Amino acid sequence: MMKYNYGGFLNTAKSLINPIIKLPTEINDLEKLRDILKKxxxxxxxxxxxxxxxxxxxxxxxxxxxxxxxxxxxxxxxxxxxxxxxxxxxxxxxxxxxxxxxxxxxxxxxxxxxxxxxxxxxxxxxxxxxxxSNIIIDGSIVALKHVATGKYLTSIDNLHYTTGSEGPIVYTGNSRFDPNACWYIFVNNGKYNDYIYTKSDISFQHKISGNSLGICNYSQQVRYSRHLSRTQYKYHKSPSSNHTEVNCDGNEREWKIDYSRLENYEGYLKSNDIINLSIKKSFDINGHTQDGQVEFLRSHDVQFTIGNDTFQEVVCHNERLAENDEWCIELIRQA
CATH class of the missing domain: 1.10.1720 (Proline Oxidase; Chain: A,  Domain 2)
Known part of the structure; x- marks a missing residue:
């Protein structure tokens, strides 16, 4: 009896079945009960x-x-x-x-x-x-760590260059994470929450100040004679090395991502990827151009001072790419 009744389980199971379901009286094991119920x-x-x-x-x-x-x-x-x-x-x-x-x-x-x-x-x-979860999405918060030095790309809202644009400074600061090193990353002409790909046109907005990472062009009237002058277009120079100044309030802010160690790689941008960042200048000396100079974001050992404080310079340049042009992008918070 135990063999077929499973120690009373069969009667318990039958008692739980809705009375509207009519069961044959000859059911004597659970397998037969299951087969009947399935029919x-x-x-x-x-x-x-x-x-x-x-x-x-x-x-x-x-x-x-x-x-x-x-x-x-x-x-x-x-x-x-x-x-x-x-x-x-x-x-x-x-x-x-x-x-x-x-x-x-x-x-x-x-x-x-x-x-x-x-x-x-x-x-x-x-x-x-x-x-x-490691893919960087439009609107995410990221940090950019300079690979060669381990220092983070940083800006301070109320600290300005004393030369060039006199805009908010950009430099590589601590090797330990700092809130001033947080940036929102956005795809230009994209949709919020889109995945970001390599080769994407992007911008970086400083989380604390709300200003954007960029470079700054300006116009200058050059007089050749008493009656002849001409407008020339230039870019502010970095405080020490005389490369293109990078600031946190530039009027040119569109950056392009390339993988520094995988030529022609196309795919999703992920946390801890090693990248190069480039920007294409919108002006040459004569005015607006579609064929502007492409320059790359670099930090190096050159320093500049403001008051009694010393900072490691960040610039844009058009020289040969090297290890000082590599940045590790770290995802702080996915959008």
């Missing part, structure tokens, strides 16, 4: 309801208010409730749930053929989520 119309309705839920299941990233643990639990339960046991069918349902989010959809699709079980599916997607 009932209510089970068919149950499966169809869950299949509709499966078909409408949508993944919501955690940064948009989603909960990955709840999503995985729901997905797993829907597989069970709809008797979707084949891993290929499970993968198709999972991929469909990612359809509104191109990054997750694409990355999961790339590795689908290597997934052979539910555990592997969950592990693979969790790795994709972890990788996505």
């Amino acid at each position: 009932d119309i209510t089970f068919t309705l149950f499966k169809n309801v869950n299949k509709r839920k499966f078909q409408s299941l949508k993944y919501i990233p955690e940064r948009d208010g989603g909960d990955n643990l709840k999503f995985f639990t729901c997905f797993h339960n829907l597989c069970y409730n709809t008797e979707t046991n084949d891993i290929e069918e499970q993968k198709e349902y999972f991929l469909k749930a990612l359809n509104d989010h191109p990054y997750f959809f694409t990355e999961f699709y790339k590795g689908m053929n290597n997934i052979k079980s539910m555990d592997e599916l969950i592990k693979a997607f969790d790795e994709i989520v972890m990788d996505e």
